[in-house]
Amino acid sequence: MGNFYRDNKDIENVIDLLDLSEVATLLEEDFKFAKEYDFAPKDAADAIDNYKRAIDLCGDIMANRIAPLAEETDLVGNTLNEDGSVTRAPGMKLAIELFGKTGLMGVTIPYYLGGLNMPCTVLTACNDIVSRGDAGLMNLFGLQGIAETINWFADEEIKKEYVPRLVTGEWTGAMVLTEPDAGSDLQSVKTSAYLDKDGVWRVNGVKRFITNGCGEVLLVLARTEPEFSDGRGLSCLLVEKGPWVKVRRLENKLGIHGSPTCEMVFTEAPAKLIGLRKRGLITYVRRESSSVSRSTRSPPCANSCRLCRSSSRRRVSSPTTRRRTSTSKRGSARSSSRLRERPRHRPSARVSRSTRRSTRCLPRWRSTTAPNFRCATHRARSPFSAARAS
Numbered sequence: 051m052g053n054f055y056r057d058n059k060d061i062e063n064v065i066d067l068l069d070l071s072e073v074a075t076l077l078e079e080d081f082k083f084a085k086e087y088d089f090a091p092k093d094a095a096d097a098i099d100n101y102k103r104a105i106d107l108c109g110d111i112m113a114n115r116i117a118p119l120a121e122e123t124d125l126v127g128n129t130l131n132e133d134g135s136v137t138r139a140p141g142m143k144l145a146i147e148l149f150g151k152t153g154l155m156g157v158t159i160p161y162y163l164g165g166l167n168m169p170c171t172v173l174t175a176c177n178d179i180v181s182r183g184d185a186g187l188m189n190l191f192g193l194q195g196i197a198e199t200i201n202w203f204a205d206e207e208i209k210k211e212y213v214p215r216l217v218t219g220e221w222t223g224a225m226v227l228t229e230p231d232a233g234s235d236l237q238s239v240k241t242s243a244y245l246d247k248d249g250v251w252r253v254n255g256v257k258r259f260i261t262n263g264c265g266e267v268l269l270v271l272a273r274t275e276p277e278f279s280d281g282r283g284l285s286c287l288l289v290e291k292g293p294w295v296k297v298r299r300l301e302n303k304l305g306i307h308g309s310p311t312c313e314m315v316f317t318e319a320p321a322k323l324i325g326l327r328k329r330g331l332i333t334y335v336r337r338e339s340s341s342v343s344r345s346t347r348s349p350p351c352a353n354s355c356r357l358c359r360s361s362s363r364r365r366v367s368s369p370t371t372r373r374r375t376s377t378s379k380r381g382s383a384r385s386s387s388r389l390r391e392r393p394r395h396r397p398s399a400r401v402s403r404s405t406r407r408s409t410r411c412l413p414r415w416r417s418t419t420a421p422n423f424r425c426a427t428h429r430a431r432s433p434f435s436a437a438r439a440s
């Protein structure tokens with residue numbers, strides 16, 4: 051019996067070297083969930099043990115069930131049927147089913163939505179293991195950001211409707227951004243959305259190169275404000291799979307054939323607005339695609355330095371934010387999602403402007419390959435710098 055976690059000392063070392071107890075305490079909100087869910091950890095040691103078990107399970111599934119099928123999955127690939135539906139390779143179906151049953155399709159999603167409520171560190175380790183076993187599957191497994199984005203920004207009702215089904219693998223999703231004339235330059239997106247006379251958003255346009263575009267939950271970047279021709283006019287809308295979305299082509303790729311890359315046409319597709327209008331690219335897509343922001347509930351940039359992250363989380367529950375949150379309960383669900391965007395990285399006044407810039411957008415590898423990485427603000431306190439000094 052192989053295990054892609056246990057036989058990979060790199061991942062094991064990183065997990066052992068990272069001090070996850072602080073993160074665990076913050077995510078578990080001082081372990082209050084243990085009273086509500088019998089599987090929730092009771093203390094930091096218990097939480098870290100859970101994290102390792104989750105990665106271990108991922109390593110087991112990949113080594114023994116999925117990797118042996120990876121070659122076949124890649125050879126079989128996906129088939130576009132005449133009715134526009136896509137048939138996946140058997141290995142892909144099995145993987146989604148297994149990961150759905152184990153909860154590993156919702157690693158960072160909170161308990162009440164069916165997830166494991168674990169830090170992005172666990173998801174990153176699982177991503178590593180999955181990509182080793184089947185690179186095509188990694189493209190689907192890595193789409194957990196769809197559930198994360200809905201969890202972060204959507205109204206409670208939408209969250210409860212979609213996130214649990216994504217976590218169980220019943221549904222899969224896609225991040226639908228790229229167009230024939232808008233790839234790197236997403237500000238040029240032309241797919242449009244308008245409110246019809248019944249107050250329902252309708253999406254029209256063509257999208258291209260969409261991983262798993264045949265999935266059930268599509269987060270679409272569309273222009274809701276025709277008066278703006280740049281990123282300010284774009285919003286994020288959720289479109290469910292249906293006759294209004296047609297996959298008209300699957301890309302021919304050199305590899306990762308298990309992952310369907312779709313060209314899609316939207317015709318009067320009914321949609322739900324995720325979060326606020328005009329924030330599609332500026333806030334939501336940047337968060338989803340930014341490599342530094344995959345940590346659920348931690349604000350962008352706080353992912354790299356664990357001390358920054360801890361303090362940002364503390365800020366989230368600071369008296370000021372608590373006051374705002376209680377006001378939001380009285381207000382609409384929409385205003386509550388607006389408040390959730392507020393916590394931002396605000397370095398202390400003592401930090402120089404250049405340091406602020408350098409800590410703002412650090413690539414993800416720093417958080418995974420440099421355990422205990424600390425930003426310039428916290429570096430002075432690092433045990434590594436003390437060792438170097440001596």
Ligand SMILES: Cc1cc2nc3c(=O)[nH]c(=O)nc-3n(C[C@H](O)[C@H](O)[C@H](O)COP(=O)(O)OP(=O)(O)OC[C@H]3O[C@@H](n4cnc5c(N)ncnc54)[C@H](O)[C@@H]3O)c2cc1C
Pocket residue numbers: 224225226227228230232233234235258259260261262303311
């Ligand atoms: C396998 C696969 C899966 C994908 N999955 C998804 C998905 O799920 N959802 C989705 O929305 N998109 C997806 N994409 C699309 C992907 O995000 C785009 O391909 C990417 O954004 C680049 O856009 P483009 O292909 O139009 O290239 P272009 O934007 O035309 O870029 C071409 C080249 O020009 C360079 N370039 C572009 N702008 C500049 C600049 N200002 N300065 C210097 N160089 C520049 C680029 O680096 C690149 O080398 C996928 C693509 C692939 C290949």
